[in-house]
Amino acid sequence: MLEGCKGVREALIAEVKRQGLDKEVKVVETGCLGPCDLGPVIVIYPEGTLYQKVQVSDVPEIVEQHLLKGRVVRRLVGEAPQAGVVTYEEPTYLGVQERIVLRNCGVIDPESIEEYIARDGYRALARCLTEMKPADVIEAVRKSGLVGRGGAAFPTGLKWSFTAKAEADQKYILCNADEGEPGTFKDRLILEGDPHSILEGMAIAGYAVGADKGFIYVRGEYVLSIERLTKAIEQARALGLLGSDILGSGFSFDVEIRKGAGAYVCGEETALIESIEGKRGEPRVKPPYPGTEGLFGKPTVVNNVETIANIPPILLNGPDWFRKFGTERCPGTKVFTLTGDINNKGLIEVPMGITLRRVIYDIGGGIPGGKGFKMAQTGGTSGGCLPRELLDVPMDYFTLPEHGSALGSGALLIMDDSHCIVDIAECFMRFFEHESCGKCTPCREGTARLREIVARIARGEGRPGDLELLDELGSVMQASSLCGLGQAAPVPIKTMLRYFRDEFESHINEKRCPTGTCGI
């Protein structure tokens, strides 16, 4: 919840009280609805009127006009036809969204377990514990076709089955909430908006694989996420939904929070495990995989926040229901974070396989300032940069890699045609140089050399052979780095060389930056 909201919330509570409406109107602070550029927002139920960009000075008018007189304050509801309504049952807005993961975000009070329960919360867990065997739970998840939403797209059911099969006196469920990919903030908003869905999903995972202990590894900067998770854990314990003998089933499960200290690499599952163990956050050599030998050497499931948030609805509605969304190969939805040169920035949840064009133009409202589209980077800073020609590629975990990119965590960075590709490349490479953990040669040295070479091209000091060297170094990093960081770091450069090579060449051969950004 950003600062502007706090003032509006306080003003609203005060104004409702001043008008004597505090018996009839309840002001609820929710998690984020998604549209970053429209905030602060107020949704007034039951009709679901969405007020945008509300200032403290607008509050008396909303209370007086809408709450007292029943008139919509037109100037605050936006222009798009559907933009003004967010219904409680269908919390979509801005068209074409499907909300599974974000089903409760922006709708319920995330600090109230009762509100979560009122929207079928913990029913999936109850069903698992009372009606299903652990193997049935895994089978349902497997059938749903859910794949990991952190970026690696590993089939979740399969992952669980490895840990379920492993024999051990102790197993763990880890929720990876170390959301470090630049431009990604979906996990944060899920945690802030619907923390109980994560606890419920983790408990289901624990039941499925035979783990009684879970850890949520959260970015240390996610103060509100940590606060709300902490409250949620206390509430769930108080109601016996976490702890020993949950719902009298004999199954016990509890969750603890671990805070990350700011290393990007700790989002890599084995580095995350090292960090929880109190060690330097660095990836381990695989195999062994965490599924059989993870936290403290015990079989461990590591799932991303968004993956876990999908679990309760899948168990509640069944795998066939889930497969109705998205594509055959990649069922379900994906939460994207839209940033950059786009009119509607923010968080959206759409079916897998939606095209970039629909996201940018139908949901995102297109490129601002009358500028042209240049490229979209999918999957965060470690994702590929796609040109205009690929606007109609369906976005899912299998199609994007065919074009040298990745869906990754779901970050979408849109850039207009005023940006220089070499300049952007240097910026991205600086990030990886900074975040490489330094363990393996190709990533430690390669990220620094990539950045140096791109920097000299940007300065107009590029040499013949530089592009081939970038390409070769990138390939070796992708093939031989120890973990996903080094394997993915060259992806943006590789796709830029593939789709925007002429821009690099004009920097090197003509000492000219076509957009005038690089000042050479």
Add this chain to the structure above:
Amino acid sequence: MIPPGSSRRDGRSDTQMAMVTIDGRRVEADAGTTILEAAKKLGIDIPTLCHHPDLAVQAVCRICVVEIEGQKLLQPACAYPVQDGMVVYTNTPRVRQARKVNLELLLARHPQDCLQCVRNRNCELQALAERFGMREIRFEHKLRGLPEDHSTPAIVREPDKCILCRRCVSMCHDVQAAGVLYPSRRGADTVITPVFGRGLDEVACALCGQCIHACPVGAISERDDTARVWEAIADPNKHVVVQTAPATRVSIGEEMGLPPGQIITGKLVAALRRLGFDKVMDTDFTADLTIIEEGNEFLKRLKEGGVLPMITSCSPGWIKFGEHFYPDLLKHVSTCKSPQQMFGALVKTYYARKAGIDPKNIFSVSLMPCTAKKYEADRPEMCDSGYKDVDVVLTSRELGRMLREAGIRFEDLPEEEHDEPMGISTGAGAIFGATGGVMEAALRTVYEVATGAELPAIEFEEVRGLEGIKEATVRVGDLDVRVAVAHGLGNAKKILDLLREGKADYHFIEIMCCPGGCVGGGGQPIPTTMEIRGIRGRALYEADRRLPYRKSHLNPAIKQIYAEFLGEPLGEVSHRLLHTHYTPREKYPWMSRAACGGEAAG
């Protein structure tokens, strides 16, 4: 202990075999062994750099990468386990490209002045560059300009040469349990360093030098003191005496191109004379003396209810480790000086008087397998002769350098004898250089001194060999003496932790700082692997068998020194010259220095 029939922790059964195809040839290997090992069976030598046969898998250099059919990524052969049906390619264009680029990346940040490097022609990186025919480095060559560490008398660190393979980290943590070296910072800024970039003198480093054996390049080395020795030899006013440590007689040959395990005692003596040392005497003599003093100390502790178990004190790396990590247990440590320091104290007293030489003109050099000995010689209390007892400690490697510089060839040398009066020694002194050797030597003497009877069998097999911790019970008179032997500080730590908890039910414990004992010391020829440590150790036991005297108390020179100079074991002269005390140290010495206004962490 794994009950029969149960599966192992990793879920693999012990007998499962995997048929693997490597470069088109099939080989059967235990499931779970690495591709590297399986390839070796086929005679395929996959290049490695961060791999070390005795250390934990690092898999960080990415030189040994191979292609596995069906996998998009290359995998490190040193870490990747074989599975039945796996098809591996170790020499494809993609593999060669990855290896070369990764090597190029390392070389771009590594000094190119190999000629001036201590590891020239014995460097794994140099060998790889040669193997790959690296004629061009396409990345800009730039050194990081990291500060060197010359803070101790024993070990020099040159981080600019470091290739971040982390073998030293594994050695320091997993094997030696000292935890001094660790990666700090990240990405291209990563350094392997003592905490907060401090010098080795400010941390709880045992100065064992095992990190030197782990290092594939010249980033860690011994302090080179050869110049001071050359200078002393050239000084006509100096009477230069050298003592030769037990373990050096089975290792110096390696410096001269011989295979490990050659017993070259006589040639070593001849070589040292030809270098210009005035007298060549033997640390084995003071090893025997240590047995007499320590044996009597042990019997005294037994008789008078002194602190038990008693722990041996010959290994200065262990002593420093103990002072840092177990200051509460120092009362268990024998007060006997190490053989090096006993020799040093006697050479400037007993020998000086006997030879009629003013001790101030004696320059005392010791040839040691050890880096920690350099520190030990510099300890302020080691001046009981009235002078610095040992002026310079040379490691085996430094002596190798001097011998090569002087053009001495071992094959041309005769076998010569050590000089008297401190040159006669026994097999008991010789085996000091192998783990368990001090214990065995002590038992040979303690048994006979305590019972007055001859020992029926003098070889104590239970305390020999490379098992980490060895135990034995020996009937001495009417007492069952329980002994334990640990080598490598990681094993020592296990016993010391038990002792601290009151669970170490022993009378006598031998601790050697280095794996394998002194034959594996941090000053020994490179390479020193577990295999080579074993070979050198066995050579010492062979040397023991060849000697006429095998029990310290039967050494005629020992009898002579007690008669002429020392009087009796644990007597007044012994107390003054041969015994010492220890200094409790902190685990984090830099902290108290910082509190005293030392520089802030860098």
